[in-house]
Amino acid sequence: MAFQDYKLFDLRHIKFVGFSNFKDAFQDPKFLLALKNSGYWVFFSLISQFLIGLTLALFMKKQFKGRGIYQGFAFYSWALSGFLIGMIWKWMFNSQIGVFNDLLLRTGIIHDRIGFLSNPSWAMASAIIANVWYGVAFFAIMLLAALQSVPADLYEAADMDGASGTRKLLNVTLPYIMPTIISTTLLRAIWIFNDPTLIYGLTNGGPAGSTHILSSLMLDKIIYAGDYGAASAIGVIMIVLLLLYTIFFLGITKAEKVGDF
């Protein structure tokens, strides 16, 4: 379909148009912005989710009082839909009656309201913050599970060699859970890249297309324009990018057993 002029409202005039959907895409400033946004979106979301998730998992590894309950509250965001999370954060980010503006004003951190979602230079950053909140739990669950499966005798051996805490972390823990880290970051990057629901609920790409990522732009073409040709062209470009990313990622990490978790 990427090579067809395929509009839902004009199904009688479907015809082969070669590469023109692709040419249109690369000449569309909205597409180019979405391409750039997708890069920021995946990179910053993934790095923050991973770092916070890893710290959380390391701190939660040792049994403490009430860990079961803590776990329940710490991880629940994973079970919500991106769409609902988008809605809830839209409400909190609201520039007039949003709770974030209120909190920041009250504590004196800011003196003027911030248009978290209405100001194009803030909107993408705000969306990424919401996305990090959403995704940390998934990383933490996977990493915590991996940490708990590290055999205790490895630590005993390291203790006998007189290894310090940091050394144990670097030489025992991290290498052991590396396969999980690799497969989780690989899969997660793909999902973050592919999933438009949070953007859809939060800003629907606005203001003026400034928060579109490729997947939400593609969705936009389907839902509002019914233009399956253009949407498919974006889809094909996304698949190519994903393939390049996967090959590159597997190359640098030298992973043999990806997805094995």
Added chain:
Amino acid sequence: MKKLLGSIKFLFLSIYLIVMIFPLYWIVITSLKPQKDIFSFPLKYWPGKFTFQNYENIFKISKFHIYIGNSLIVAIAAAFVVIIISVLSAYVMARFTFRGHRQIMLAFFLTQMLPGFIALAPLYRMMSSFHLTNHLFSLVLMYTVGLIPFSTIMLRGFFQRIPSSLEEAAMIDGCSRWTALLRIIIPVMLPGIASTFIFAFVQNWNELFVAVMFIDNDALKTLPVAMNSFILKFDVDWGAMSAGAVLSIIPTIFIFAIAQRFIVEGLTQGAEKG
């Protein structure tokens, strides 16, 4: 040094907890405020008066109980079918090698890479030619098909951790492969099966775009579709919106709260290198 690390740990865990709980708190509080408090200024962090008015409203302006029912039917039915098929296919993929084995696994992984909604248009045409659109069955079918690859990958991982000597022993004792699977292996696999089931349920419960495409009969809408049309219709009624959000969050949180130990346990089992 140990003490310092302990305080850092405590501080980090506390801040994280507050950050995680606050949005939930805020949406619940909003849903319990009277209309005038929602838009009053300065914001009220604790409503002067609690009211269930917003919850009453949402059932009044829409068939909310029907949406809840539809979502439950679709999510549970699809999760059950997914589990039955995936347990069998994962067992086959874990225990046997055959021609095309690698290719099938590769295809399963590849499906994880594609944005699912790219296939919506052709699927829609196919389903409408079978007269299956505007039917909850179409959603069950779509969700089942969509989740089988990932569930198979997940369950295969769990099967691989169970030594095959376990069922071999049972088979020597006179069990058929089938009864060995049902009586011996599946009980050992329960945490893994439970976490896969929960994963499937949550995905189905939250799914929006397939449901938007396939259902436009009001009586057949699922919760996410209903919430989506609320946004389009009542853009400013944040009271009703937050009540709807709270109601659609409750089942997943409930299931998650009961099962989260299972999930981490199941994954730990799965992550152990056998």
